[in-house]
Amino acid sequence: MTLGQYLTSKSFFKRLALAIVIVFAVVFLILQYLSFATDHGNEIVVPDLRKLTEEQVGDKLDELDLEYVLLDTVDYNQDFPKYSVVKQDPLPGAKVKEGRKIYIKVNSSGFGDVTVPDLVEKTLRQAEPTLKALGFEIGKKTYKPYLGKDMVLEMYSSGKKLRAGDKIKKSSVIDLVLGDGKVGFEESDSTKVENENETETENAE
Template structure:
């Protein structure tokens, strides 16, 4: 039998079909193994753990056969309860395998202390961003006669006068007393008036 006759014979096609069946079976078996090895199709949706306490997180993840790892405590965030989860990784809605660890960060129990900077005789333009960068809030601004306009003369919080180095809770409100910049003008006017008055008196005396 020639090669051409063999390639067109029933025997060749039977063997070719058998080979294809074997290849398909092997591919199917490999895919099944990979699916089993990666737990494909049995993924778990990560729940939203934000605002939950550590105890609540543990209970919730136990039900899903997941674990958690507490990474750190973050600066106090007033939008979240004390000691509750602020951040998590993976994020809510992510698909993970059975037994996966969820990393969390929890809220602290309150604002920490911040040192009041030395801003006396600094301009409002300098003082305001400095205070905000430290986490303070700017409260009432009052003015009193002083040569430098918008220059910080006093700082206070809750009615208590502050000095550089004092400690305040982050997010505290700081009131400012500022210069109105009118002293020089008033002194100049008074000086002119005095000069005019003296001249008048001298002329009358003559």
């Protein structure tokens, strides 16, 4: 039998069909094994742990056969209870395998201290973004006579006068005393009056 005759014979097609069946069977068995080995279809949905205490996190994850690892505390966030979870990885809704570790970061107990910068004789335009960047809140703005308009003259927090280098809690409200820019004119009028008085005195003499 020649090669051409064999390739067109029933015997060849039977063997070819058998080989195809064997290949599909092997592929099917491999896929089934991989599905079993990776526990495919049995993923666990990661719950939302934010705002839970560490104890509550432990109880919740134990029920799901998951574990947690506390990475660190973060700067105090007033939108979250003290010592509660602020961040987690993987995020809520992610699908993971049994025994997966969930990494968490918890809120600190309160705002830390921040050093008050030297802003006296700085303009309001300079002072305001500096204070906000440090986490402070701008409170009342009052004015008093001073040549420089909107120049920072004094800073207060809870009625206490602040000086550069003082340490107060982040998120504290800082009240500003600013120059009204009018003292120059007042001084000019005052100087004019004094000059007139001196002239009158000289004339009288």
